[in-house]
Amino acid sequence: MFKKFTQEEISAQNQVKASVQRRIRQSIADEYPDLEPLLDDLLPKKSPLIVAKCQNHVNLVVVNNVPLFFNVREGPYMPTLRLLHQYPTIMKTFKVDRGAIKFVLAGANIMCPGLTSAGGALDENVPTEAPVV
Structure with a gap:
């Protein structure tokens, strides 16, 4: 499911203008209102913000040589796993039962029985098509 990312997959890196940086920040x-108090630390206005365009239409948002967010085909911005480990509460969380873990790690989609059975946790207030952890 997860492929190792290499430097050769980056086709272009551009430092974005202030107007584009404001649009990305907004x-x-x-998308992540819980992250708003931390945005000044994560995306400082004085530090250069670099957008690295990769193969397969993936854009990386990089600050101080650390990738923080990515998006696919100009879609919504998603945090990287490194950022999620630092701030695990910025996204809604679902929990699957023990029987589904090995299949999810192998790349399977999460089905309703894995969330609603004993050991799973499903938040009812999450809108359709919203990204979750």
Whole structure:
């Protein structure tokens, strides 16, 4: 499911203008309201924000040589796993039961029985098509 990322997959890196940086920052603030108090630390206004364009239409948002967010085909911005480990509460969380773990790690989709059976946790207040952890 997860493929190792290499430097050769980056086709272009551009330091974005201030207007584009504000648009990216506002988009991330709209998608992750719990992250808004930390945005000044994560995306400082004085530090250069670099967008690295990769193969397969993936864009990485990089600050101080650390990738923080990515998006696919101009879709919503998603945090990287490194950022999620630092701030695990920025996204809604679902929990699967023990029987589904090995299949999910192998790349399977999460089905309703894995969330609703004993050991699973399903938040009812999550909108359809919303990204979750």
